[in-house]
Amino acid sequence: MAVHTNNKIILPAPGFNLAATLFSGQSFTWQQTGPGVYTGVAGIHAANAQYIDGSIVLIPLAGGNPGQATAFWANYFDMDTDYAALETRFSRHKKLAECVQASCGIRVLRQPFFDTLISFIISQNNNIKRITGIVQRLAQGFGAPLGNGLYAFPTPQALATLLPEDLADIRAGFRAKYILDAARRVASGEIDEARLRALPTNEAREALMAIVGVGRKVADCVLLYTLSRTEVVPMDVWMKRAMEQTFPKGMPSCASGYEGIAQQYIFCWARENL
DNA sequence: GACCAGGCGTCTT
């Protein structure tokens, strides 16, 4: 499945679209650093990524040993899910087939818990460009340096003791207090990733929504992008508009169990066509 | 259910 040789990690992923996935609004920690080359950070890991001959080719820049890095990125890019099979299944529905066509090769990333929680708190009432900037400044200001000008995402502990004014330079606006509330609850153990994983989706959502600044939408993004609860559909106002125009009767049943992934396809299609 | 909470990217004038 995943091969690592000469400090390279090769993840076979036929039909994958790296750039579309990286910049589809799931993650805010990647940037293009060359033609077809993308540099990104997730947790303590950093890597250059390219898509070559049907495979994701990663050159780790920071993180654990080669074995750990391989396992981390294979999970990150959701290698255990058969996207070809999903696309075939979604394509049974005429309209959803169009969305699959348009989204060409999107995968739903499995991102580190705390990164995702904070990133999506920042994403509320905000746009991708600005979100990326805020996340970057947060990492530079409070994350561990990884070399090459890259910074790990800050730990909950690093943020938990801060005050909103300490985040002024981050320019997160009114979201600063939300970031800190989330960090404190995670640092104290009140919100615990392992415990959330053991919980049914409804209860995990409820627990997340106890954080000030986490509503239904942000909670569902965390459920989908880190806990891989593919049945949730993080429905925002923009998406609602797209859905009502595209699927007046709701999500097609052929997506059943993978609504969140189907939504990602719809989202990409809608961005092009609506 | 209305309204407010930073500030910034982007589009208009």
Added chain:
DNA sequence: AAGACGCATGGT
């Protein structure tokens, strides 16, 4: 150059 508008929302 300045102003308007909207934002992958949530709290009050």
